[in-house]
Amino acid sequence: MNYKFSLLFLFIAIFSAGLVKNTFAQSEPVLYFCEKYDADKGEIGVGDRFYTGPITVVVKSSHALLCDDVHIQFDRYNESTGKFEFYKKFPYTITPTDKYVYFRTNSESDLKFDNTGFYRVFLLDHKDKTVASALIEIIR
Numbered sequence: 001m002n003y004k005f006s007l008l009f010l011f012i013a014i015f016s017a018g019l020v021k022n023t024f025a026q027s028e029p030v031l032y033f034c035e036k037y038d039a040d041k042g043e044i045g046v047g048d049r050f051y052t053g054p055i056t057v058v059v060k061s062s063h064a065l066l067c068d069d070v071h072i073q074f075d076r077y078n079e080s081t082g083k084f085e086f087y088k089k090f091p092y093t094i095t096p097t098d099k100y101v102y103f104r105t106n107s108e109s110d111l112k113f114d115n116t117g118f119y120r121v122f123l124l125d126h127k128d129k130t131v132a133s134a135l136i137e138i139i140r
Contacts, residue, residue: 029061031123031132037102049137054112056104059123059132064097069126072103072111077118084120113138 034056035045043058057072059065070092075084090111094101103123105111113119116138123131 028063029059029065029123029132031057031059031121031134033057033121033134033136034102037104043102048135049139050113052113052116052138052140054105055136056102057111057121057123058102059100061099061132064099065094065101065131066096067125067131068093068096070094070131071122071124071128073122073124074113075120075122076115077120079117087119116140 032046033048033050034043035047035050036054037056037058038044043056046058071089072092073089074087076087077083078085088110090103092103103111113136119136119138120133121136122133125131
């Protein structure tokens, strides 16, 4: 009898695990990269591995970002220390109702990677709180 009870319990545990909603490491908003953004064609060359030079950072969400003064920050991985270290930070102004934003080189910033390596890229609000982040590899 005890064997049947434990088998029933195991069956119920496995069955209920299938009913639980999936959770993801990063659900919203999502930050990703492309070579450039074209008004007619949209994102061109989406990826996470690029050559040195300018890059476009894209943030997409199903809800308003609720930010106006934001920053894009790069942290570069230092192989000798095994840690990410601050590299560059660029200010931008967006509309709080934006759900889709792209950041690219403009007159106020130099949004490009000069050196190869691995980078963490953040979208930070005016209090330097992380809105979204992603990793990118820069190669020659």
